[in-house]
Amino acid sequence: MHAIDKKDSTYLYRQVFDLIGENIASGTLRPGDRLPSLRRMSLSAGVSIPTVRQAYIELERQRRIESRPQSGFYVRHVACNDIVHPAPSSSGEPVCLNCRPLMVRVYDGINQPDLVPLGIANPTLAKPAAKTLHRSMKRVMSRAEERSLGYASTIGEPALRRQIAYHYLDSIGVQVEPEQIAITNGGQEALLLALTAVASPGDVVAVETPTYHGLLELIDSLGMLAVEVETCPEEGVVLGELRRTLEQHPVKACIFSTTLSNPLGVTMPESDRRKLVQILEEFDTVLIEDDVYGDLRFDGVRPVPAQFLGSNARIITCGSFSKTAAPGYRIGWLVTDVFMDTVMRLKRAFSCSSGLLQQLTLADFLASGDFTRHLKMLRPVLKCNAERMSAMVADHFPAETRISKPVGGSVLWLELPANIEAEDLFDDAIEAGISITPGQIFSPSNRYSNFVRLSYGHPWSDKTEDAMRWLGRRVGELAT
Numbered sequence: 447m448h449a450i451d452k453k454d455s456t457y458l459y460r461q462v463f464d465l466i467g468e469n470i471a472s473g474t475l476r477p478g479d480r481l482p483s484l485r486r487m488s489l490s491a492g493v494s495i496p497t498v499r500q501a502y503i504e505l506e507r508q509r510r511i512e513s514r515p516q517s518g519f520y521v522r523h524v525a526c527n528d529i530v531h532p533a534p535s536s537s538g539e540p541v542c543l544n545c546r547p548l549m550v551r552v553y554d555g556i557n558q559p560d561l562v563p564l565g566i567a568n569p570t571l572a573k574p575a576a577k578t579l580h581r582s583m584k585r586v587m588s589r590a591e592e593r594s595l596g597y598a599s600t601i602g603e604p605a606l607r608r609q610i611a612y613h614y615l616d617s618i619g620v621q622v623e624p625e626q627i628a629i630t631n632g633g634q635e636a637l638l639l640a641l642t643a644v645a646s647p648g649d650v651v652a653v654e655t656p657t658y659h660g661l662l663e664l665i666d667s668l669g670m671l672a673v674e675v676e677t678c679p680e681e682g683v684v685l686g687e688l689r690r691t692l693e694q695h696p697v698k699a700c701i702f703s704t705t706l707s708n709p710l711g712v713t714m715p716e717s718d719r720r721k722l723v724q725i726l727e728e729f730d731t732v733l734i735e736d737d738v739y740g741d742l743r744f745d746g747v748r749p750v751p752a753q754f755l756g757s758n759a760r761i762i763t764c765g766s767f768s769k770t771a772a773p774g775y776r777i778g779w780l781v782t783d784v785f786m787d788t789v790m791r792l793k794r795a796f797s798c799s800s801g802l803l804q805q806l807t808l809a810d811f812l813a814s815g816d817f818t819r820h821l822k823m824l825r826p827v828l829k830c831n832a833e834r835m836s837a838m839v840a841d842h843f844p845a846e847t848r849i850s851k852p853v854g855g856s857v858l859w860l861e862l863p864a865n866i867e868a869e870d871l872f873d874d875a876i877e878a879g880i881s882i883t884p885g886q887i888f889s890p891s892n893r894y895s896n897f898v899r900l901s902y903g904h905p906w907s908d909k910t911e912d913a914m915r916w917l918g919r920r921v922g923e924l925a926t
């Protein structure tokens with residue numbers, strides 16, 4: 447049951463949108479059915495006509511309804527290439543990174559200015575926190591101008607570590623000691639420190655497949671080998687496959703995103719996260735949990751990182767403010783107890799400490815409540831963009847295209863017709879002023895040659911829609 451609740455903090459238009467959406471999903475409204483007129487809906491839902499219009503426009507934008515001249519709004523017939531999931535892939539042998547030159551081309555390509563940024567996963571663009579962060583920084587500068595320009599301690603600013611601990615308490619109800627939190631230069635340095643603390647050159651590291659390409663470059667740069675573990679688009683790491691991999695290979699550490707992964711946008715069920723902790727304990731294998739997206743589930747329910755689901759001390763959680771506040775600040779963190787001394791030795795040697803002004807600014811941003819308010823606004827924008835982009839893929843890409851159904855984050859993962867080379871599509875798209883990320887770089891063995899990752903983490907615009915139409919057309923041409 448769903449009714450409009452004026453006391454709810456959700457926008458009224460979004461409530462009308464959800465009301466109609468749920469009626470379509472349940473089959474009460476079928477393809478071809480006429481929706482209540484704007485006036486009627488406004489009277490029955492007790493909201494204004496412009497509010498209903500805004501909801502209908504959004505539903506139309508997402509291709510769920512269509513307007514017919516002089517007649518009203520109707521439920522659309524769903525395209526036959528409706529959302530399905532990419533087929534799961536299987537695990538293999540430990541390998542060195544096999545796509546270094548492509549990785550370089552992708553980074554060069556996507557960082558060109560003025561491209562439609564479908565290749566960059568920067569969700570903060572969708573709803574920038576610039577104004578509130580600026581306010582926080584001004585407050586910090588007026589309070590501690592000289593201090594804020596100095597060195598931070600190696601473990602990081604106590605005020606920020608306290609705020610991160612509070613955020614864990616507030617969002618998932620667990621107690622983390624600020625002494626167990628170390629501030630890093632982004633999530634990437636957290637992963638670097640964690641991996642260097644627990645593994646050495648030549649060691650085997652297990653990763654999800656597909657996985658974040660920056661992780662693969664990291665493993666490769668440390669002279670380690672990556673082994674891919676089959677990952678299901680709905681439930682994450684397949685535990686049976688993980689067990690098989692651990693039995694067959696001397697895996698030193700696993701780096702998984704169990705809370706919200708990139709590029710699949712999947713959360714492992716909590717029961718599986720608990721089993722994962724047990725399996726890794728059994729094999730005495732360290733888990734490094736890449737949790738940089740955990741705060742961005744569309745439903746706002748924050749999954750609990752595996753570290754807090756049992757008593758396994760050999761787990762390190764890596765977080766970051768890059769996906770939720772400001773990637774340019776380069777502030778992340780890691781949570782560990784038993785590895786802290788090693789991590790501190792490495793942090794001193796690699797980068798000494800992280801920017802103090804940014805740490806103090808983020809501490810103020812969290813303490814003021816602005817961070818929580820910002821997340822509340824960011825998540826629905828990302829959800830809406832995900833729906834719009836999925837609808838455009840269904841409408842404009844060839845029928846065989848398969849598409850992930852993320853539960854959060856800022857990217858879609860597409861499986862294109864089998865004969866498409868994503869690398870070629872990448873080159874064509876850059877020339878047309880659009881960045882995308884080709885699938886190969888999400889696997890150390892170049893597995894996903896006909897996959898692409900598209901980011902919806904930016905303000906939706908006509909340019910985005912033009913780019914999606916162009917990509918769909920180009921994929922269609924390359925497929926024939």
Ligand SMILES: Cc1ncc(COP(=O)(O)O)c(C=O)c1O
Binds near residue numbers: 633703777778
């Ligand atoms: C899954 C994942 N982990 C880690 C990182 C690195 O985060 P940061 O930008 O904070 O270094 C990224 C950035 O894209 C990512 O997508």
